[in-house]
Amino acid sequence: MNKITAAITAVGSYVPDFVLSNQVLETLVDTNDEWITTRTGIKERRLLKEEGKGTSFMAIKAAQNLLEKANLDPKDIDLVIMATATPDMPVASTGVYVATQIGATNAFAFDLQAACSSFLYGMSAASAYIASGKYKKVLLIGSDKMSSIIDYTDRATCIIFGDGAGAVLFEPNTEGLGLQDEILKSDGIGREFLKIEAGGSILPASEETVKNKQHFVFQDGKTVFKYAVSGMADVSEKIMQRNNLSHDDINWLVAHQANRRIIDATANRMGLDEAKVLINIQKYGNTTSATLPLLLSDFENQLKKGDNIIFAAFGGGFTWGAIYLKWAYTK
Numbered sequence: 037m038n039k040i041t042a043a044i045t046a047v048g049s050y051v052p053d054f055v056l057s058n059q060v061l062e063t064l065v066d067t068n069d070e071w072i073t074t075r076t077g078i079k080e081r082r083l084l085k086e087e088g089k090g091t092s093f094m095a096i097k098a099a100q101n102l103l104e105k106a107n108l109d110p111k112d113i114d115l116v117i118m119a120t121a122t123p124d125m126p127v128a129s130t131g132v133y134v135a136t137q138i139g140a141t142n143a144f145a146f147d148l149q150a151a152c153s154s155f156l157y158g159m160s161a162a163s164a165y166i167a168s169g170k171y172k173k174v175l176l177i178g179s180d181k182m183s184s185i186i187d188y189t190d191r192a193t194c195i196i197f198g199d200g201a202g203a204v205l206f207e208p209n210t211e212g213l214g215l216q217d218e219i220l221k222s223d224g225i226g227r228e229f230l231k232i233e234a235g236g237s238i239l240p241a242s243e244e245t246v247k248n249k250q251h252f253v254f255q256d257g258k259t260v261f262k263y264a265v266s267g268m269a270d271v272s273e274k275i276m277q278r279n280n281l282s283h284d285d286i287n288w289l290v291a292h293q294a295n296r297r298i299i300d301a302t303a304n305r306m307g308l309d310e311a312k313v314l315i316n317i318q319k320y321g322n323t324t325s326a327t328l329p330l331l332l333s334d335f336e337n338q339l340k341k342g343d344n345i346i347f348a349a350f351g352g353g354f355t356w357g358a359i360y361l362k363w364a365y366t367k
């Protein structure tokens with residue numbers, strides 16, 4: 037019998053309608069379009085503004101988009117993995133709620149949190165469940181409402197992040213397509229440089245923590261940038277070498293959209309042509325767990341069966357890694 041690999045067989049996405057442009061940010065903090073564009077590549081981002089709607093709202097929309105496109109009965113889904121750094125609430129699992137809402141009543145579900153690497157780690161987890169032979173349909177959703185944890189008076193963070201969601205379906209493949217190899221890394225040295233200090237078990241919410249703005253993302257951008265550039269480029273180069281892939285063999289780089297300069301540095305190290313680097317950071321900013329599936333969704337029509345794709349991400353913790361995957365279908 038042929039070895040079972042885990043292939044992506046469907047993609048869906050959702051972004052909120054509200055657009056926050058660089059021009060509007062200029063009126064909120066001391067910044068300007070030229071600085072944001074040259075330092076990050078971001079022009080605008082989407083925000084989920086409606087009161088009472090959270091990460092699950094976008095996750096459900098993205099999953100429903102996938103179900104419709106794939107003509108899939110949600111009852112056939114075995115497992116829902118919800119990659120997110122902004123769950124609806126600290127306890128009850130967002131993924132469980134999402135699974136029930138989309139009608140995946142035969143699935144079990146859980147949340148996976150690895151900051152901006154959540155979706156990449158989720159690809160590894162989804163693929164392992166499929167390769168085990170125990171599960172046939174695993175829905176991996178990446179969704180984050182970053183606007184719920186961003187201080188819109190802090191120019192170091194508010195220019196970067198946006199809200200959005202994407203979903204992919206993993207299924208078994210016996211043609212050798214799907215996930216081929218992965219390098220996943222983490223290092224707790226990163227905790228000091230990118231974090232939300234309060235609201236967890238060390239520093240529970242109090243009047244003091246709210247006053248001190250400790251429920252918002254804090255980022256030492258310069259340090260994170262340094263680690264992100266070397267981390268993402270290192271693993272991407274290594275996974276190419278380990279699989280005897282030259283830059284000619286690679287069709288696409290699907291990299292976490294945190295900063296255009298980090299993506300370019302990774303592509304350069306891999307020796308890749310600009311045309312092979314998928315980019316949509318200008319439209320959405322950094323949507324954390326949603327960047328990779330939003331790229332797949334935006335560029336789905338260009339992907340061909342058998343294409344060699346390198347996925348790469350870097351996030352808080354620190355967490356980072358690269359995945360080599362062979363695309364399984366042509367639209």
Ligand SMILES: CC(C)(COP(=O)(O)OP(=O)(O)OC[C@H]1O[C@@H](n2cnc3c(N)ncnc32)[C@H](O)[C@@H]1OP(=O)(O)O)[C@@H](O)C(=O)NCCC(=O)NCCS
Pocket residue numbers: 066067068071072075076152191192195255256257258259260261264294295298322350351352
């Ligand atoms: C945040 C980030 C865009 C800042 O870019 P940078 O080139 O490192 O900028 P610096 O922080 O060194 O700041 C350079 C100058 O611009 C200023 N500046 C910072 N933010 C600014 C803004 N929004 N608008 C205008 N000026 C700004 C700084 O105060 C600094 O001024 P100074 O030189 O007078 O002190 C960049 O560090 C970054 O992208 N980091 C990694 C982010 C990331 O990947 N995060 C998520 C990981 S998943």
